[in-house]
Amino acid sequence: MAVNKVFRVAKNEYVKWITNPKLIIFVVLIVFAYDYVILDLLEAADKMGVKLQIFEGFIGISNSRLLLMIIPIVFVGLMGDFPRIDANAMFYIHRVGKSNWLLGEMLFALMASATYLAAILGFSVVSLAGSAYVANSWSKVTTHYYLFAPNDYASNVANLTTGRLYNNLKPTSAMIHIVVVMLLFLFMISLILLAFFVCKARLFGVILACGVLCVGNVLAYIETGVRWLFPNAHAIMELHFDEIYRKPIMDMRVSYLYYILCIVVLIGIVFWFIDNYDFTKIDELEE
Numbered sequence: 001m002a003v004n005k006v007f008r009v010a011k012n013e014y015v016k017w018i019t020n021p022k023l024i025i026f027v028v029l030i031v032f033a034y035d036y037v038i039l040d041l042l043e044a045a046d047k048m049g050v051k052l053q054i055f056e057g058f059i060g061i062s063n064s065r066l067l068l069m070i071i072p073i074v075f076v077g078l079m080g081d082f083p084r085i086d087a088n089a090m091f092y093i094h095r096v097g098k099s100n101w102l103l104g105e106m107l108f109a110l111m112a113s114a115t116y117l118a119a120i121l122g123f124s125v126v127s128l129a130g131s132a133y134v135a136n137s138w139s140k141v142t143t144h145y146y147l148f149a150p151n152d153y154a155s156n157v158a159n160l161t162t163g164r165l166y167n168n169l170k171p172t173s174a175m176i177h178i179v180v181v182m183l184l185f186l187f188m189i190s191l192i193l194l195a196f197f198v199c200k201a202r203l204f205g206v207i208l209a210c211g212v213l214c215v216g217n218v219l220a221y222i223e224t225g226v227r228w229l230f231p232n233a234h235a236i237m238e239l240h241f242d243e244i245y246r247k248p249i250m251d252m253r254v255s256y257l258y259y260i261l262c263i264v265v266l267i268g269i270v271f272w273f274i275d276n277y278d279f280t281k282i283d284e285l286e287e
Contacts, residue, residue: 009104
């Protein structure tokens with residue numbers, strides 16, 4: 001393995017990705033998240049005359065049933081042509097080596113996942129900056145809004161962060177756990193796309209990834225053990241805790257292990273099939 005070649009591949013792919021016009025989809029996602037979650041939180045805080053905790057916007061976004069389906073699907077849309085190839089790919093890959101190219105693509109996938117997640121976190125923090133505090137305690141908006149406005153059916157504030165979460169974790173701990181599992185989740189999605197590329201079934205990989213995300217999101221909110229077979233449930237922090245008692249119903253370590261095992265298996269598949277991939281026929285895949 002040549003580290004400089006791996007980083008060169010990752011850098012080239014990252015530059016292409018970050019300058020891709022498709023990123024406008026992310027802007028649409030951010031606007032929707034602001035309107036669907038952040039604005040509701042700000043309005044609730046204004047009604048109660050209190051401030052929000054700085055990470056509650058991000059935590060609310062990560063607990064929204066709708067956004068938890070949209071966020072990974074938008075990521076699939078942004079990564080749908082991953083890895084990007086053209087007619088010169090055969091010569092480029094021959095120059096850097098298959099293994100270095102593959103490791104570079106994986107590093108890029110991790111960088112893209114981290115950038116995507118950091119942008120959501122950064123946007124949510126900036127959006128609340130003028131109406132938030134930084135202490136590691138939940139705001140009254142999160143813990144008491146359902147008592148303050150029991151008839152406010154138009155707002156989803158009381159359902160964004162429920163007692164399952166705020167009775168078991170502090171906001172900073174919740175944010176850290178969410179960042180880690182979401183990063184593993186998005187990286188796993190990227191590896192699914194990469195694995196199906198080397199298996200010469202890119203389109204099927206995109207369809208399968210979207211299908212798993214949609215089915216997993218539906219099952220996540222059904223009280224059945226089957227939901228833990230899908231990655232979505234492991235990414236929803238509040239589902240790890242009991243609705244009434246202050247105790248976990250799914251150990252966070254199990255969720256971490258779930259993602260790590262999936263990632264290891266996918267990496268094994270990618271390296272297994274890459275040796276048999278014929279890059280001389282790259283024109284058949286040119287986009």
